[in-house]
Amino acid sequence: MAWVYLGIAGLLEIVWAFTMKQSDGFTRLGYSVITIAATIASFVLLSVSMKSLPLGTAYTIWTGIGAVGAFVVGIVVLGEVASPMRILAAVLIVSGLLLMKLSS
Template identity: 80%
Template sequence: MAWVYLICAGVLEVVWAFSMKQSEGFTRLWPTVITIFVMIASFALLSISMKSLPLGTAYTIWTGIGAVGAFVVGIAVLGEAANPMRIAAAVLIISGLVLMKLSSS
């Protein structure tokens, strides 16, 4: 169950990163409220997952999901650049996440 909490926490990290971008520096009310609420939920789920997962594994997976997820949302929703170097960097992050998961089994 800890892995489910961790994955949900990572997805919520993507949501709060996107809503933070939409808040325009915390100048728009609802995106700011969503950012804060989802950020708290993400941290709470991360905390719960850390009860049974090692710190290094949980934190690395959480930040990796957030980083790659934000990268994908940036490209798909915000029209950010998807050049080969950025894609290669995302692939390397995903490779690291897979290795971290395999090493914790």
């Protein structure tokens, strides 16, 4: 169950990153509220997952899901640049996540 909580926490990290961008520096109330709620929920689920997962594994997976997910949302939803170097960087992050998962 810890891995499920960790996965959801990572997805919520993507949500808060996206809504933080949309909040325009916390000047748009709706997006600001979603950002804060998703951040709190993400931290709570991360902490629950850490009851049984090692700190290094849980934190690395959580930040990796958020980083790669925000990268993909930036490209797909916000039209950010998908250069070969940026894509390679994301592939390397995912590779590291897979290795971390396999090692635990």
